[in-house]
Amino acid sequence: MHIDTERCVRAVQSKDARFDGWFFTAVVTTGIYCRPSCPVVPPKPENMRFHPSAAACQQAGFRACKRCRPDTSPGSPEWNQRADLVARAMRLIADGVVDREGVPGLAARLGYSTRQIERQLLAELGAGPLALARAQRAQAARLLIETTPLPMADIAFAAGFASIRTFNDTVHEVFALAPTDLRARAPRSSPGNATGALTLRLPFRAPLNPDNLFGHLAATAVPGVEEWRDGAYRRTLRLPYGHGIVALTPQPDHIACRLTLSDLRDLTVAISRCRRMLDLDADPVAIDDQLRTDPLLAPLVDKAPGRRVPRTVDEAEFAVRAVLGQQVSTAAARTHAARLVIAHGEQIDDPEGGLTHLFPAPEALASLDPESLAMPRTRRTTFTTLIRQLADGDVRLGPDSDWPQTRARLLELPGFGPWTVDVIAMRALGDPDAFLPTDLGIRRAAQELGLPSTPAALTARAAAWRPWRAYAVQYLWATDSHPINFLPV
Known part of the structure; x- marks a missing residue:
């Protein structure tokens, strides 16, 4: 976007926060760079230079504005x-x-x-x-x-x-x-320093509807690994240098983040993974505008705009949980996962709540006895095959995943059909266009709205929603009264 000078100038002159993180404005007369929504009087257009990243501004010799703090902008949705x-x-x-x-x-x-x-x-x-x-x-x-x-x-x-x-x-x-x-x-007192916790604000582009985002995470929470406590979603984090515990609380203009780390070198990774889990770098205006072009979806979007896709902090963990959740209720899936956590997860201390374990890594699950799994034999095979593939590195789920290749590899595994692959693509890989036309909740919502309810016909109709079909899934799911769609009380 930074090469569209006229559009960038308009965004800066109108102080449009939607473009924060999309580009940065360097001012040649002052030597500083700002976010588009900087509250100071906009410079003359001839004095503006636009860069696609803060790093590019720094390399060009500009320093960060002390007023708007451009380094704290949401990340680029790209x-x-x-x-x-x-x-x-x-x-x-x-x-x-x-x-x-x-x-x-x-x-x-x-x-x-x-x-x-x-x-x-x-x-x-x-x-x-x-x-x-x-x-x-x-x-x-x-x-x-x-x-600190x-x-x-x-x-x-x-x-x-x-x-x-x-x-x-x-x-x-x-x-x-x-x-x-x-x-x-900095302010003289920062809450949480006494206990070693960091208190941060995670910015996002408005609007943000927290209901399905936090509702989904809380309703599917694995005991010992996740919990909803005092208005916050809390969970344990497995990180490169150690582990952490994070508490995330929705606020009108940010997500309050309380983070405790065993090794502070994990700070940027922990923040990045939390932002990714909450889909905070999305551009909700662009997404909702596209979905509103369908007259049957438009009322859902207008009723509660800014829905995000609840994702994960650990792609392998989510894939394991997706298999545990095949053809069972949410409560049963949580029970299966909790048993794995108690038997194979690493114990941690949580002075501020009830978290007890890290979710076990694939390597820790590779030696489990399949007979100990309370599930049908075919699903045991699916589970153990996935664990082996993850532990050996034959299936790689992470930020570097090539989405089409990973989808194809997952479909080759026994017991992996389109629903399982697409839910992993949506919530673990982060594909914004992942779609679940065979999902019972989606088909029920489609029928109630007057959309085609057969998978093939619904997929054809959903072509107009691309590349945001994963967000359409959130709006369709929101028509149900399932707890995943409501912020816990």
């Missing part, structure tokens, strides 16, 4: 609605792969050379993987500086910097303030 190389690379960078494995590790996961990755990211984002990861480290440092009492040396290494000097130089270059000055400008 990276969660596309499955091409650049989108997959951006999802991996957000998941901390460059910090942990370097650019060669990023390239190896994507199956391309480092030169190809560099070239494509530079062409589309104006910055290479190292610059993009550096911008992410700067934001992590700022969060730790402003929300940690010494600066600890913050530097927790944020992923190789040295104190690099940390100091980067923070000063990006924010035009020394780390100690950033801390001095």
Whole structure:
């Protein structure tokens, strides 16, 4: 979008928050870069330069605006609605792969050379993987500086910097303030510091309807791993360097995030995964406008706009749970999952609630006795085959997944039909166009609305909803009185 100068200028002049994260405005007369909705008086158009990423602005010599804090914008919707190389690379960078494995590790996961990755990211984002990861480290440092009492040396290494000097130089270059000055400008008291928890605000593009989003997560919560407590969805997180517990509470203009980590190096990964689970980088205006073109869907959208697709923080975990939920009730699926958690999950402490375990990784489930599973023999075969494929790496579910290839691979497994594959594509892979025409709830809703109710006819009608059919699923599901559609009380 940043190459459409006239459209960008209009967005900046109208302070349109819908475009925050889509592009960044660099002002040549001040040397700063801002989000489109920056509250200051817009600069003259001839003084504006538009960049596709904060990293590109930083590479061009601009510093972040102290007023609008562009580094806290929602992420670009592009990276969660596309499955091409650049989108997959951006999802991996957000998941901390460059910090942990370097650019060669990023390239190896994507199956391309480092030169190809560099070239494509530079062409589309104006910055290479190292610059993009550096911008992410700067934001992590700022969060730790402003929300914890940690010494600066600890913050530097927790944020992923190789040295104190690099940390100091980067923070000063990006924010035009020394780390100690950033801390001095922060509020004097931050709730949660006494217990080691970080209290953050996760921004999103309005509107956001929290009902189905949090309702689904709460209604399907696995005891010990997830819970709804005091108006917040809480769950345990398995992270690269350790584990964490997060509490997410919907607020009118943000999601309140309370995060406790065993290793602070996992901060950016934990935030990225929580944002992905809640689909916070979506562009609800564009999605809803497309769905409103169908006169039978339009009333549903107008009634409760801004529905998101509830996703996951762990793609392999969701695939396992999808198999456990085949042809059984939500309560039965939770029971099956809870048994696995108690038998094979890693125990953790939760001083603030009732969480007890991490969901077991595929490697931990690979040695279980199939006879211990209280399910039909054919589903045991489906379950054990999936676990083996995940543990061996023959099926890869993650930010780097190639959606068509992963779908095809899953369909080859015994017991995997279109419903299971599409629900994994929708909620684990993040495909915004995944569709469930055979789902009983979808067919029932379609019939009530006057839409075709047979899978083939409904799929043909849904072609007009593309590329947002996963969001249409949320609106169709919302016609039911199932608990997944309501914010818990």
